[in-house]
Amino acid sequence: MGLPQNISVAGRAQGVFAGERFQSVAIVGIVVSASIVVFLFDPATSSFYGKCPFHWLTGLHCPGCGTLRASHQLLHLNVAAAFRFNALTVLSAPFLMYALASRASIGLRGKPLPAWFVPARLIWGLFMIILVFWFLRNIPQYPFSLLAPAG
Numbered sequence: 001m002g003l004p005q006n007i008s009v010a011g012r013a014q015g016v017f018a019g020e021r022f023q024s025v026a027i028v029g030i031v032v033s034a035s036i037v038v039f040l041f042d043p044a045t046s047s048f049y050g051k052c053p054f055h056w057l058t059g060l061h062c063p064g065c066g067t068l069r070a071s072h073q074l075l076h077l078n079v080a081a082a083f084r085f086n087a088l089t090v091l092s093a094p095f096l097m098y099a100l101a102s103r104a105s106i107g108l109r110g111k112p113l114p115a116w117f118v119p120a121r122l123i124w125g126l127f128m129i130i131l132v133f134w135f136l137r138n139i140p141q142y143p144f145s146l147l148a149p150a151g
């Protein structure tokens, strides 16, 4: 990323750099370790996770509120329960899992999984979806209240 374009392309043609392999192993290790903690200790009943600072300050739900509780439910394969905590987390989980699998592939094989071409318009669209989700989940009226974290 920080390299000049021609060096980056030449390095990519032969696989990834050693530093990127180590970085990928570290990222996968951190995510897997954090997932084990979230799997074992339910954020809905454990106090050591702390509170969302945005929610604590404003009383409103940020787009990420409920993500840990949703992740706990997803790790236990309770998809419906996960939706009640954060629908965006559930919808983005397959893409995040693919990104993690690609990181694992870099760490193990030195090559990422096939990359998708993501047009800039789609990225702006996702950003808008997050903003709309953020707005709608703070409307205390059915059906928008379904988007707020349960509990």
Ligand SMILES: [Zn+2]
Pocket: 052, 053, 054, 055, 061, 062, 063, 064, 065, 066
């Ligand atoms: Zn939050």
